[in-house]
Amino acid sequence: MSTAKTPAPDPGEPQPLVELDDVSKFYGNIRALEGVSLEVHAGEISCVLGDNGAGKSTLIKIISGLHRHDAGTLRIEGEDTSLSSPREALDRGIATVYQDLAVVPLMPVWRNFFLGSEPTRGKGPLKRLDVARMRETTRTELLRMGIDLRDVDQPIGTLSGGERQCVAIARAVYFGAKVLVLDEPTAALGVKQSGVVLKYVAAARDAGLGVVLITHNPHHAYLVGDRFVLLKRGAMTGSHLRADISLDELTRQMAGGNELEDLRHELERAPVPTHLGGHPAKPAQETENTGE
């Protein structure tokens, strides 16, 4: 089904599926993204890390065809390009799974699975959805990913957040995506569900897809990532291969080193005021001690 691009014969670096080179995007006079470079290879996971407002969403929108970039180059399988619509990105094998708008909650699972690419049978006015095939395919594809739904007719909104992400990932894999872009797939999930989702991300990678994993959680990124790009306020502050960086260093860079130190001071426990029932002298003393 979804096959990765045959590796280039060149023994060195194979050609990336998607490559951003010094890409920038401006909204009016606001710099949303400037000078960002990123490579996505088949069978690898490229992580994009950054805090809120770092430009992660803008980066996704450029790769998935919602916005055009203003400067720099976007190469898909080596070819300079500029995506004009999500449809075009899909046609070129780039599927995006958004954190909050991945599915239509009130629609049944099987309708969501095929949304936008519905198979039909019959001709002319009798051209109709191949409902039996849609139901069956949805069930088997989800089973393959280890999701056992009792009823593919249930509205997808009744699934848990993790299951919904997995349906969206299974869908992208089924439709032959070469590149899977995941927007904070673990952001709203608990520890266990995050683990499940990351497992499917790894499964997609093993199926030969190139994965772009957007996240603000360095722990999740380091579990599965091969490449790490750090964004801060629209600019790229770091780009590392897995071999070149440790989790601690990644976390430190992600959290912004000194900023974390400042934050620690800010969050230091202040003494509870007496009128709220605090014990005046002693706790204040202790806090001071720990602070030093």
Added chain:
Amino acid sequence: MTATAQKTADERLVETSALRKLLGRPELGSVVGAVAVFAFFVVFADSFLRASSLATVLYAASTLGIMAVPVALLMIGGEFDLSAGVLVTSSALISSMFSYQMTANVWVGVGVSLLATLAIGVFNGVMLTRTQLPSFIITLGTFLMLTGMNLGFTKLISGTVSTKKISDMEGFAGAHDLFASTLTLGDVDFKVTILWWFGLVAVATWILLRTRAGNWIFACGGNKEAARAVGVPVTATKIGLYMGVGLGAWIAGQHLLFSFDTVQSGEGVGNELIYIIAAVIGGCLITGGYGSAVGSAVGALIFGMTSKGIVYAEWDPDWFKFFLGAMLLLATLLNHWVRKRAEASK
């Protein structure tokens, strides 16, 4: 391994399926309501159960139901059309005045009217998708403009507030047969609009549940951004839905013209809300993404039964609006409750 997993999945399916499927139907609340209204008038209005009375009820339901179907589809697609009521009048006026002024065969007017109503649908749809303004505002504008144009053009062309008679013109008999004839079954007269209505409900149900376009309509209303992101042509779907309202208005308008021969230019104001009420009573979610064409038909039937039932019960028809309002509230609450139950049972 796959086989066993599937088997267990199927077993669990059987346990809950029947009840949940029923509760999951959008029109369930309205069917319960329709049965209640029917029983109510059977008890309180002696002549209600006669075949001729029921034919009258169906006729009243059909003239409304023809418009409730496309309005329901539009609502499922996440939009309103406040211009739908006066668009019916515009359709009749255009057809009548074009034929009369050009002294053409009435079928020419009928065709021009179809093009005009579709064009107004396109206008609504394009304005909506281009400006991204709420459909409430866009179609409120169209509603007012059409109301003014209906009155203004009619006065300009005919000199009065209504159109001239066209019953002696060429083609009238045929058009009358198509849009306003009466079919006699046994000794009961049924209006042809009932067939148009049933036909539209069937076609709309087919489109909604069995075509790609139907999938797109649900998706546009349920989550527009998600739909766009997976490649659904949201703009085309919305424009198509407004053209559907244009088509419904054309049928309803031609019925108006060919059954009454002349058209009052001020008619239709306020009907747009009744179409919306029928769709909502029928289980359409006002925020979009959920509902059915059959539901809108049941909503229209409740409307027909109430409006005629009050007459058969020999009550003051002034009470009709009160009943309609109470019905709307009850049906919406019931739908809400049913949907909650359906989701909780999972």
